[in-house]
Amino acid sequence: MLLELDVRNYALIDSLSIPFGPGFNVLTGETGAGKSLIIDCLGLVIGGRASADSVRSGSDSALVEAVFDISDVPEAARIVAGLGIELEPDGTLVLSRQVWSHGRSQCRVNGRMVTATALAQLGSALVDIYGQHDYQSLTRPARHMALLDSFGGQDHLEAVERYHARYREWLQVRGELSELRAKARDRAQRIDILSYQVDEISKAALSPDEESSLLRERQIIANAERLHEAAERAYSALYECSDVQGRSAYDLAASALAELEAAARIDPALAETCAIVSQVCDEMARVATALRSYRDSTDYDPGRLAAVEDRLSLIARLKRKYGDTVADVLEHLETARRQLELLSGADERGLVLERAEAELAAELLAQARRLTERRREIADRLGKAVCRELEGLNMPQARFLVAMGPVESDNIASSDGAEVALGASGADDVEFMFSANVGEEPRPLVRIASGGELSRVMLAIKSVLALADEMPTMVFDEVDQGIGGEAAQAVAQRLRDIGRVRQVLAVTHLPQIAASAQRHLGVYKEVKDGRTAVAVRPLEGHERVGEIARMLAGERPSQVTLEHAREMLGDGQEIPR
Incomplete structure (x- = not known):
C-alpha cells in the first residue's frame, strides 16, 4: 500500500508531501490544477521514463519519494530480497x-542505489497506473493478448515466456538457414574460384626464396662462357705455368718457401715467416683445386636456362594474379584454403540448421x-x-467476450505434415469484443461509439485483471471519461467496492466518485514568492462539502447545492474511516 508521496522541484511542484490511506482515495481539483502531474510523479518513482524537462525551472534536480507498506505484498518482498536489500x-x-536537469537520473530502494530496470520491476508489483492514454491503447488488439495472458496467472505467463524464448531461437535459426540458401549459388561459384586458385598455386610448389635463387642461377647460366674463361685464366695464373719462364704463382711461392726453409735452419727467427709462407702455399693449392672444379662445372646449358626462364615466368604470372611477392602468393594460398574450408562446411552447417529448425518447429507447435x-x-x-463487472457498472445487458483465431504471420512452422502460422505469442490472435445491448452482436472494442461505454468496459477489464493478480494499489486517472448520471454512480460504487480489498487512487471530475471515497485530497495552484506551485491538502468536513458542491455547480454553489453535497457524502460513507 502507498503510504506517502513526497515531491520536490518537479514541474510546477515546489514541495509536496501527500499522505494516502487504505481503501478508496480520490484526487479532485479544477482542470489544470495538477492532478495528473501527481500521477506522473508516482509513475516516475515506480520506474517510469525520466525526463530532464520535468525538473522545475531554476532547480538542479527533481526528487520523488514514495513510501510503501509491503507487509502483505510477498511478490514485492521477493524482488527486494533478490536485490540484496533488507x-x-x-x-x-x-x-x-x-x-537532474542535465538528463541523468538515479534510482534508490531503501537508500540503496538500483538500476531503472530493477526499480520498474519492483514498481510493477506495487502499483498499476491506469492513465488517460490507456483507454485508447486498450482498444488496440495488439494489447489484448498480453492482457489475456496476464489473467492466466504466473504458471501461464511462464509458459508464454518459454514459448517466446524458443520462438526467438527458431527465428534466428530460420534466418541463418534462409541466408545460407539464398547465397548457395554465390557460394558454389566462390568455391569453384577458390578451388582453382588453391590448385594453381599448390601445383606450383613455390618456396619463399625460390625466385631470388632462380634469378641468380639464370644470371650464371647466361654468363657461363665468361665465367668459364675467367676461372681458367685464374687457375692458370695461380697453378699452371704463367710467366715467360713457365712458372705459376704457386711455383714462385713454393720456391720462396724452399729458400726460407733453408734459411730457417740457419736462423730460427725465420721459422715463423716460413710457416706463414707454407700456409700461403697450402691455401693457393686449395684455391687452385676450387678454381679447377668451378671451371670444369661451368658450362652453358641452354636446356637448364629454358627451364629456369619457364619457372620465373610461372612465378611472375602467379604474382600478377595473387600478390606482389612470392610471400604474398603463398599467403593468398593459405587464405583461399581457409575460405574454401569454411564454404565447403556450409553444406554441413545447412544440414545442422535444418535439423535444428525441424526440432524447434515441432517443439514450438506443441x-x-x-x-x-x-487461452x-x-x-x-x-x-x-x-460481464459480472459490467453488470455492477450499470450495464446488465452487456456482453464481453474474447475472440480467438489463427494468427496472421509469414512464419510457418511445419511438423508431421502440419503447417501452422506462428507469431511471437503463439498460434493465436485475440481481440476483445463487446456489445452493450440485447440483440446486438459483440463488436471489436475499437468500434464502440460511446465514450461512457468504453470507460466502463476499460474499468471492468482493469478491475478484473488487477484483482486477479492481487495488485496492492490501483490508480485510475480520469476513469470517468464520458459518463454521468446512473453510470457515474455505478462507477463510484465499483471503485468503492474495489477499495474494500485494494488501495485505490482515482483522479476524477465527477462528484459521485469523489463523494464515495474514504479519503479526499484537493489539488490546487497557489502563488508563493511570485511563482505558481501545485499544492495538495486533505479535505474534510466543510472543505470537502464545498469541493463536492463546486464539482456539482461551479465556484459559487447555492445552499441547495451544498445540501446536495452533504447528502452525497452521507451516502458515500458506508465504509468506516
Missing part, C-alpha cells in the same frame, strides 16, 4: 527517483497448441468475469 521490520519500503488450449479456458473465464 526490509524494515514494519515492512516499510521507500522508493526514490532523482532526475507449445503453441498447449497455449491455445489454455480458450482463460478467455472464457475473463469474459464471464468482465
Whole structure:
C-alpha cells in the first residue's frame, strides 16, 4: 500500500508531501490544477521514463519519494530480497527517483542505489497506473493478448515466456538457414574460384626464396662462357705455368718457401715467416683445386636456362594474379584454403540448421497448441468475469467476450505434415469484443461509439485483471471519461467496492466518485514568492462539502447545492474511516 508521496522541484511542484490511506482515495481539483502531474510523479518513482524537462525551472534536480507498506505484498518482498536489500521490520519500503536537469537520473530502494530496470520491476508489483492514454491503447488488439495472458496467472505467463524464448531461437535459426540458401549459388561459384586458385598455386610448389635463387642461377647460366674463361685464366695464373719462364704463382711461392726453409735452419727467427709462407702455399693449392672444379662445372646449358626462364615466368604470372611477392602468393594460398574450408562446411552447417529448425518447429507447435488450449479456458473465464463487472457498472445487458483465431504471420512452422502460422505469442490472435445491448452482436472494442461505454468496459477489464493478480494499489486517472448520471454512480460504487480489498487512487471530475471515497485530497495552484506551485491538502468536513458542491455547480454553489453535497457524502460513507 502507498503510504506517502513526497515531491520536490518537479514541474510546477515546489514541495509536496501527500499522505494516502487504505481503501478508496480520490484526487479532485479544477482542470489544470495538477492532478495528473501527481500521477506522473508516482509513475516516475515506480520506474517510469525520466525526463530532464520535468525538473522545475531554476532547480538542479527533481526528487520523488514514495513510501510503501509491503507487509502483505510477498511478490514485492521477493524482488527486494533478490536485490540484496533488507526490509524494515514494519515492512516499510521507500522508493526514490532523482532526475537532474542535465538528463541523468538515479534510482534508490531503501537508500540503496538500483538500476531503472530493477526499480520498474519492483514498481510493477506495487502499483498499476491506469492513465488517460490507456483507454485508447486498450482498444488496440495488439494489447489484448498480453492482457489475456496476464489473467492466466504466473504458471501461464511462464509458459508464454518459454514459448517466446524458443520462438526467438527458431527465428534466428530460420534466418541463418534462409541466408545460407539464398547465397548457395554465390557460394558454389566462390568455391569453384577458390578451388582453382588453391590448385594453381599448390601445383606450383613455390618456396619463399625460390625466385631470388632462380634469378641468380639464370644470371650464371647466361654468363657461363665468361665465367668459364675467367676461372681458367685464374687457375692458370695461380697453378699452371704463367710467366715467360713457365712458372705459376704457386711455383714462385713454393720456391720462396724452399729458400726460407733453408734459411730457417740457419736462423730460427725465420721459422715463423716460413710457416706463414707454407700456409700461403697450402691455401693457393686449395684455391687452385676450387678454381679447377668451378671451371670444369661451368658450362652453358641452354636446356637448364629454358627451364629456369619457364619457372620465373610461372612465378611472375602467379604474382600478377595473387600478390606482389612470392610471400604474398603463398599467403593468398593459405587464405583461399581457409575460405574454401569454411564454404565447403556450409553444406554441413545447412544440414545442422535444418535439423535444428525441424526440432524447434515441432517443439514450438506443441507449445503453441498447449497455449491455445489454455487461452480458450482463460478467455472464457475473463469474459464471464468482465460481464459480472459490467453488470455492477450499470450495464446488465452487456456482453464481453474474447475472440480467438489463427494468427496472421509469414512464419510457418511445419511438423508431421502440419503447417501452422506462428507469431511471437503463439498460434493465436485475440481481440476483445463487446456489445452493450440485447440483440446486438459483440463488436471489436475499437468500434464502440460511446465514450461512457468504453470507460466502463476499460474499468471492468482493469478491475478484473488487477484483482486477479492481487495488485496492492490501483490508480485510475480520469476513469470517468464520458459518463454521468446512473453510470457515474455505478462507477463510484465499483471503485468503492474495489477499495474494500485494494488501495485505490482515482483522479476524477465527477462528484459521485469523489463523494464515495474514504479519503479526499484537493489539488490546487497557489502563488508563493511570485511563482505558481501545485499544492495538495486533505479535505474534510466543510472543505470537502464545498469541493463536492463546486464539482456539482461551479465556484459559487447555492445552499441547495451544498445540501446536495452533504447528502452525497452521507451516502458515500458506508465504509468506516
